[in-house]
Amino acid sequence: xxxxxxxxxxxxxxxxxxxxxxxxxxxxxxxxxxxxxxxxxxxxxxxxxxxxxxxxxxxxxxxxxxxxxxxxxxxxxxxxxxxxxxxxxxxxxxxxxxxxxxxxxxxxxxxxxxxxxxxxxxxxxxxxxxxxxxxxxxxxxxxxxxxxxxxxxxxxxxxxxxxxxxxxxxxxxxxxxxxxxxxxxxxxxxxxxxxxxxxxxxxxxxxxxxxxxxxxxxxxxxxxxxxxxxxxxxxxxxxxxxxxxxxxxxxxxxxxxxxxxxxxxxxxxxxxxxxxxxxxxxxxxxxxxxxxxxxxxxxxxxxxxxxxxxxxxxxxxxxxxxxxxxxxxxxxxxxxxxxxxxxxxxxxxxxxxxxxxxxxxxxxxxxxxxxxxxxxxxxxxxxxxxxxxxxxxxxxxxxxxxxxxxxxxxxxxxxxxxxxxxxxxxxxxxxxxxxxxxxxxxxxxxxxxxxxxxxxx
Amino acid sequence: xxxxxxxxxxxxxxxxxxxxxxxxxxxxxxxxxxxxxxxxxxxxxxxxxxxxxxxxxxxxxxxxxxxxxxxxxxxxxxxxxxxxxxxxxxxxxxxxxxxxxxxxxxxxxxxxxxxxxxxxxxxxxxxxxxx
Numbered sequence: 001x002x003x004x005x006x007x008x009x010x011x012x013x014x015x016x017x018x019x020x021x022x023x024x025x026x027x028x029x030x031x032x033x034x035x036x037x038x039x040x041x042x043x044x045x046x047x048x049x050x051x052x053x054x055x056x057x058x059x060x061x062x063x064x065x066x067x068x069x070x071x072x073x074x075x076x077x078x079x080x081x082x083x084x085x086x087x088x089x090x091x092x093x094x095x096x097x098x099x100x101x102x103x104x105x106x107x108x109x110x111x112x113x114x115x116x117x118x119x120x121x122x123x124x125x126x127x128x129x130x131x132x133x134x135x136x137x138x139x140x141x142x143x144x145x146x147x148x149x150x151x152x153x154x155x156x157x158x159x160x161x162x163x164x165x166x167x168x169x170x171x172x173x174x175x176x177x178x179x180x181x182x183x184x185x186x187x188x189x190x191x192x193x194x195x196x197x198x199x200x201x202x203x204x205x206x207x208x209x210x211x212x213x214x215x216x217x218x219x220x221x222x223x224x225x226x227x228x229x230x231x232x233x234x235x236x237x238x239x240x241x242x243x244x245x246x247x248x249x250x251x252x253x254x255x256x257x258x259x260x261x262x263x264x265x266x267x268x269x270x271x272x273x274x275x276x277x278x279x280x281x282x283x284x285x286x287x288x289x290x291x292x293x294x295x296x297x298x299x300x301x302x303x304x305x306x307x308x309x310x311x312x313x314x315x316x317x318x319x320x321x322x323x324x325x326x327x328x329x330x331x332x333x334x335x336x337x338x339x340x341x342x343x344x345x346x347x348x349x350x351x352x353x354x355x356x357x358x359x360x361x362x363x364x365x366x367x368x369x370x371x372x373x374x375x376x377x378x379x380x381x382x383x384x385x386x387x388x389x390x391x392x393x394x395x396x397x398x399x400x401x402x403x404x405x406x407x408x409x410x411x412x413x414x415x416x417x418x419x420x421x422x423x424x425x426x427x428x429x430x431x432x433x434x435x436x437x438x439x440x441x442x443x444x445x446x447x448x449x450x451x452x453x454x455x456x457x
Numbered sequence: 458x459x460x461x462x463x464x465x466x467x468x469x470x471x472x473x474x475x476x477x478x479x480x481x482x483x484x485x486x487x488x489x490x491x492x493x494x495x496x497x498x499x500x501x502x503x504x505x506x507x508x509x510x511x512x513x514x515x516x517x518x519x520x521x522x523x524x525x526x527x528x529x530x531x532x533x534x535x536x537x538x539x540x541x542x543x544x545x546x547x548x549x550x551x552x553x554x555x556x557x558x559x560x561x562x563x564x565x566x567x568x569x570x571x572x573x574x575x576x577x578x579x580x581x582x583x584x585x586x587x588x
Contacts, residue, residue, distance in 0.1 A: 317524035326526070
């Protein structure tokens with residue numbers, strides 16, 4: 001059954017009206033080299049029963065394992081109530097409403113989300129979310145170019161110790177708008193981005209500095225000194241933060257003398273399951289001075305003619321349906337359903353609950369580091385302060401060790417050799433509140449066996 | 458009917474310009490433009506010291522209905538911009554040719570001023586637009 005509304009007769013009449021012989025002829029002007037032709041690599045259709053069996057088989061290979069990978073996405077406990085509420089029909093949509101005023105409940109939820117994000121980050125205004133953490137940073141870089149009107153250079157400094165995949169996404173999204181990213185080094189002893197690393201750009205026109213807290217190594221950066229130095233040099237400061245960590249770390253709005261200018265990050269830790277990599281959501285907050293440069297939808301609270309509170313989309317003149325090509329962003333999608341989950345998650349935990357989660361993550365990671373570094377052949381690479389991740393150096397290539405561990409049901413961490421070959425056999429490990437003392441013991445026993453079983457490389 | 462002072466020059470895109478005694482040129486948007494936009498809620502003025510180019514967007518006026526670019530009638534350097542508009546965008550609605558000025562330019566080519574529409578020509582353009 002064809003899934004289009006036109007009968008063969010409709011199609012014939014329309015083609016006759018424009019004098020075309022057949023539908024294929026409408027595409028004649030596309031050079032044949034650019035046509036996809038037949039889709040030979042797409043297999044034959046399967047029946048519902050067949051596809052059900054195939055998917056069950058594949059799902060079984062994704063059986064639960066003991067996971068010690070962070071690197072941008074974090075396995076947290078999600079109270080059962082979160083997704084039970086999110087999947088109610090009233091909430092079950094991925095989008096912000098198109099008929100905004102007709103959906104007061106959805107708007108109120110987004111407003112509550114924005115309020116929570118401004119509170120967590122210590123900023124004045126939040127948008128209704130973005131696509132994910134990496135694209136949120138790219139949007140923040142473009143926003144900084146618009147907001148820093150004293151700077152003409154479109155040069156953005158990004159620490160080497162920031163998430164390397166985020167840097168790739170920034171380059172892909174912003175590169176064609178002539179935004180250039182340049183690197184700030186880290187101290188090989190601590191894993192911290194060096195404040196002195198900004199000196200090489202002294203006296204130059206730089207639009208913004210990105211500070212990721214904690215950085216990709218899990219190390220806590222000297223955010224106050226970096227912020228003040230960047231501001232003194234006329235740069236804006238873009239903070240990339242793990243939202244859970246903000247329950248115990250200083251909010252970016254209080255970094256240095258003036259605070260960060262734009263805050264963004266990956267919202268996944270707030271009630272969104274790992275789900276093999278997505279969908280997740282990005283968040284962004286800023287100071288009031290820059291709110292008109294912020295991308296994405298913004299929900300505001302107002303009162304109606306009868307004095308009752310109401311919610312509406314606001315500051316829409318930034319957006320593409322009004323500003324067209326000059327909109328603050330033309331990636332306006334937001335992840336409404338995931339924002340719903342995050343809002344319910346944060347409501348259930350409250351400030352104290354979130355601080356407990358963050359504190360436990362920090363504690364578990366410290367225990368994991370202690371257990372693993374007690375094993376001959378495992379050393380701690382950086383001695384800077386940490387949140388929920390740490391870099392270890394093994395006495396042999398990481399990939400082989402991870403494969404053996406995976407065979408024993410342990411996902412042992414993230415191999416850093418691809419992005420940081422100079423670190424040698426470096427392994428990024430993470431323990432959240434979901435890893436028990438017994439889990440950590442299991443991992444360290446498995447690691448000890450692997451490193452004992454074969455001679456070191 | 459909108460007010461079109463005889464001593465100013467205009468663009469078809471509804472900017473006005475006034476040649477000051479010191480050779481600088483003050484720029485704003487016309488009474489017709491502010492009426493068409495409705496109540497302004499935000500004005501983004503250019504940075505002092507910024508360079509502007511004739512015919513290119515140099516400021517943004519945002520009303521409850523729309524956001525529109527303001528085009529610079531002349532090329533030159535912005536020597537002053539109206540910071541009052543940050544807190545009181547309604548000055549443009551109340552007094553488009555006075556307190557609602559947007560920026561003052563030191564032009565690089567004064568001939569660009571003479572090339573602008575005079576009041577009669579702008580009124581004719583407005584009349585053509587409405588019919």
